Amino acid sequence: MALPSLFILLFLLGFAESQSFTHPFNRTDLQAAIGDMRAKSYYGFAMLLQMLNGTSQPTRDLTFLMPDDKELSASSISIYEVEEFLLKHAIPMPLYFNDLSHFPTGTLVPSGNSSKxxxxxNRGRGDFFVNNAQIVSANVCLNSMIKCHGVDAIIEYDN
Incomplete structure (x- = not known):
């Protein structure tokens, strides 16, 4: 079981490296993703992305794992931590839920923060977790290269 996971991880890392700068993150994709987030009531996450708009932006297409507004409002994110928070809630390549569902339980994928x-x-569509957070709303962002899925918690990492 560990060997297939290792191959998938190596594939993802290689794919993420090769794709990092081929499709620059552009404002059109960002605005389309934010519109999709708002349409599904992920206002808080959309607002965090807009806070970065113009100051710094990811240089590649991502998959965002978005906590809902209730979870975001219970967290303490300072203005200086927004980019780090967003990258911890991202995978450095665009993945629909169908793509994610092919990863077996135990697979490690890189986050947008290179050290995490x-x-x-993976126990099926209704029971799919990334770290401690369950995906509760799949394929929210469909109108851009950016993909996103709603999760039920702020993603936590082991130290």
Whole structure:
């Protein structure tokens, strides 16, 4: 079981490296993703992305794992931590839920923060976790290269 996970991880890392700068993150994609987030009531996450708009932006296409507004309002994110928070809630390549569902339980995928890894817990569409957070709303962002999925918690990482 560990060997297939290792191959998937190596594939993802290689793919993420090769794709990092081929499709620059552009304002059109960002605005389309923010519109999709708002349409599904992920206002808080959309607002965090807009806070970065113009100051710094990711240089590649991502998959965002978005906590809902209730979870975001219970967290304490300072203005200086917004980019780090967003990158910890991202995978450095665009993945639909169908793509994620192919990863077996135990697979580690890189987060947008290069020092953090996300562990997949795959027990099917209704029971799919990234670290401690369950995906509760799949394929929210469909109108841009950016993909996103709603999760039920702020993603936590082991130290």
């Amino acid at each position: 890894m996300i562990r997949i817990h």
